[in-house]
Amino acid sequence: MDIEQKQAELIDHFVKKASAQVGSAIGAVIVEATSHASLFAFSEILAVPTVAELEGTENSVYLEVLRVFAHGTWSDYKSNSGSLPQLLPDQVLKLKQLTVLTLAETNKVLPYDQLMLELDVTNVRELEDFIINECIYAGIVRGKLDQLRRCFEVQFAAGRDLRPGQLGSMIQTLSNWLGTSDNLLISIQEKIKWADTMSELDKKQRKEVEDKVEEVKKSVAVKKLHTVSRPTLTFEGLKRSTLNLVE
Amino acid sequence: MQSNQSKEKASKAKGKENQAKASSRSGKQKKKNLEIKRMASSSSSGLTFKLHPLVIVNISDHYTRVKSQLNPPPLTSTSATVNGVENQQQAPRVYGCVMGVQRGRTVEIFNSFELLYDPSTHSLDRPFLKKKQELYKKVFPHFYILGWYSTGSDAQESDMHIHRALMDINESPLYVLLNPAINPAQKDLPVTIYESELHVIDGIPQLIFVRSSYTIETVEAERISVDHVAHLKPSDGGSAATQLAAHLTGIHSAIKMLNSRIRVLHHYLVGMQKGDIPCENSLLRQVSSLLRRLPAIESEKFQDDFLMEYNDTLLITYLAMFTNCSSTMNELVDKFNTAYDRHSRRGGRTAFI
Numbered sequence: 112m113d114i115e116q117k118q119a120e121l122i123d124h125f126v127k128k129a130s131a132q133v134g135s136a137i138g139a140v141i142v143e144a145t146s147h148a149s150l151f152a153f154s155e156i157l158a159v160p161t162v163a164e165l166e167g168t169e170n171s172v173y174l175e176v177l178r179v180f181a182h183g184t185w186s187d188y189k190s191n192s193g194s195l196p197q198l199l200p201d202q203v204l205k206l207k208q209l210t211v212l213t214l215a216e217t218n219k220v221l222p223y224d225q226l227m228l229e230l231d232v233t234n235v236r237e238l239e240d241f242i243i244n245e246c247i248y249a250g251i252v253r254g255k256l257d258q259l260r261r262c263f264e265v266q267f268a269a270g271r272d273l274r275p276g277q278l279g280s281m282i283q284t285l286s287n288w289l290g291t292s293d294n295l296l297i298s299i300q301e302k303i304k305w306a307d308t309m310s311e312l313d314k315k316q317r318k319e320v321e322d323k324v325e326e327v328k329k330s331v332a333v334k335k336l337h338t339v340s341r342p343t344l345t346f347e348g349l350k351r352s353t354l355n356l357v358e
Numbered sequence: 359m360q361s362n363q364s365k366e367k368a369s370k371a372k373g374k375e376n377q378a379k380a381s382s383r384s385g386k387q388k389k390k391n392l393e394i395k396r397m398a399s400s401s402s403s404g405l406t407f408k409l410h411p412l413v414i415v416n417i418s419d420h421y422t423r424v425k426s427q428l429n430p431p432p433l434t435s436t437s438a439t440v441n442g443v444e445n446q447q448q449a450p451r452v453y454g455c456v457m458g459v460q461r462g463r464t465v466e467i468f469n470s471f472e473l474l475y476d477p478s479t480h481s482l483d484r485p486f487l488k489k490k491q492e493l494y495k496k497v498f499p500h501f502y503i504l505g506w507y508s509t510g511s512d513a514q515e516s517d518m519h520i521h522r523a524l525m526d527i528n529e530s531p532l533y534v535l536l537n538p539a540i541n542p543a544q545k546d547l548p549v550t551i552y553e554s555e556l557h558v559i560d561g562i563p564q565l566i567f568v569r570s571s572y573t574i575e576t577v578e579a580e581r582i583s584v585d586h587v588a589h590l591k592p593s594d595g596g597s598a599a600t601q602l603a604a605h606l607t608g609i610h611s612a613i614k615m616l617n618s619r620i621r622v623l624h625h626y627l628v629g630m631q632k633g634d635i636p637c638e639n640s641l642l643r644q645v646s647s648l649l650r651r652l653p654a655i656e657s658e659k660f661q662d663d664f665l666m667e668y669n670d671t672l673l674i675t676y677l678a679m680f681t682n683c684s685s686t687m688n689e690l691v692d693k694f695n696t697a698y699d700r701h702s703r704r705g706g707r708t709a710f711i
């Protein structure tokens with residue numbers, strides 16, 4: 112996935128920076144990281160020990176901001192805006208992009224109304240511009256905008272940082288997928304076997320009919336033509352073309 | 359015959375890796391008729407060879423063309439257009455050049471072209487080779503003449519002459535040998551690559567052929583054409599059942615591969631959850647984005663369309679069966695009439711239906 116590759120260097124860079132600094136300087140690093148145009152992954156920075164130390168100090172607001180960026184949405188920020196510092200316009204933009212990603216997690220088809228509500232955008236034109244310029248061109252989502260039905264169909268959305276509980280549900284989804292594909296494999300094998308057995312039966316039947324034809328021909332050659340043995344032949348012939356739908 | 363052979367080769371060339379067979383022939387067999395076959399067990403030059411299927415198909419095509427041109431047998435006794443010696447057991451030898459790129463220790467053979475072999479001088483047609491080389495240089499500036507090819511079951515002494523002759527173009531040319539005999543029991547490709555090495559045998563330093571291993575490397579275009587040729591088999595054979603079985607087998611193997619990959623992911627995540635493997639966030643993000651793409655299609659509209667198409671197919675099959683049945687019935691009635699009409703009076707016992 113190219114987004115991850117693009118971010119890999121940035122993540123390393125910021126992790127190094129964060130581990131090198133202490134205290135309020137980390138706050139500045141966090142602000143820089145959250146406003147960076149191509150960085151969407153924050154859990155590595157969250158994992159740096161010096162960042163975790165911010166908990167409880169007066170700079171814990173920066174930790175909160177980082178957490179919101181890692182797991183939360185724009186509406187989360189708005190509801191907590193009292194306790195969190197003011198965001199720069201770049202950060203606002205970033206948070207809105209991340210919001211789109213979160214919405215794409217649950218539904219594949221996002222109605223414009225919901226998007227406008229979540230992103231604080233009033234008209235459709237602005238919404239579409241935002242989605243096209245900031246999300247699709249950035250490469251974090253791929254999809255189609257359906258103007259007639261006023262929705263955004265997401266085909267691909269980049270992953271956000273994982274909350275701890277999400278790992279379990281991912282494993283569940285994967286095992287379901289595995290189960291489905293296993294069943295599918297078994298049913299395909301059965302179909303192949305069915306096709307083979309059917310063709311075997313068919314061949315056997317043809318052979319039987321031909322054998323009977325040979326037999327009767329011989330007996331007809333011996334007897335005269337009055338014997339009534341013809342109908343059986345054609346009756347067998349009918350059997351050949353009966354329906355064989357096993358559905 | 360040509361399509362059969364290339365099908366045979368192509369189906370084997372579907373991405374199979376060829377391992378070097380340890381040759382049991384030692385280099386010390388001397389026969390009285392001076393046909394000395396000398397081969398060592400494996401090359402020690404350390405070069406890795408990558409062979410493209412295009413070369414194999416080219417050689418096979420060349421050989422097939424020449425062989426089919428020989429039947430009917432040529433009218434003139436000296437058919438100079440026929441490469442190689444006159445029909446030795448109906449198997450003409452064809453010759454040509456292989457070219458490619460050498461990067462470091464990896465030699466990649468991309469393409470080949472045909473050459474005429476002059477039996478009188480036991481050498482390949484040099485002016486033509488030079489001309490072709492110049493032409494190819496214009497289109498593929500990176501390609502070099504890497505060696506030459508021929509067909510046959512084994513490398514022969516006379517091949518060494520040709521090999522030596524090519525040494526002025528390339529210090530260590532390659533000899534690609536294709537065995538045109540179709541052996542259904544053989545699992546590997548009948549292609550061998552020989553290098554020449556200077557070995558000291560009986561106190562005399564001599565050049566001998568040394569077999570090397572190679573792998574098959576494909577470009578996307580080659581993969582498509584090889585795939586296409588390999589899939590031609592069912593239409594030859596084909597009752598409906600075999601075609602269906604072939605198609606389903608293809609799908610089956612594809613899904614099986616997908617299944618194994620999902621299984622790997624599953625194991626990985628379970629391991630991560632248990633704590634055996636350290637959490638790697640970037641991978642987790644990718645997996646989560648992947649899983650969000652499921653289910654791929656699940657709208658109502660899809661179900662409707664799918665069911666409609668399914669019903670259409672069933673209906674058409676039903677209709678075809680009906681038509682079949684009614685035509686057979688018609689035949690039956692005709693036969694019945696023919697059989698029993700003779701005894702009826704005119705206007706009397708009417709037809710069965």
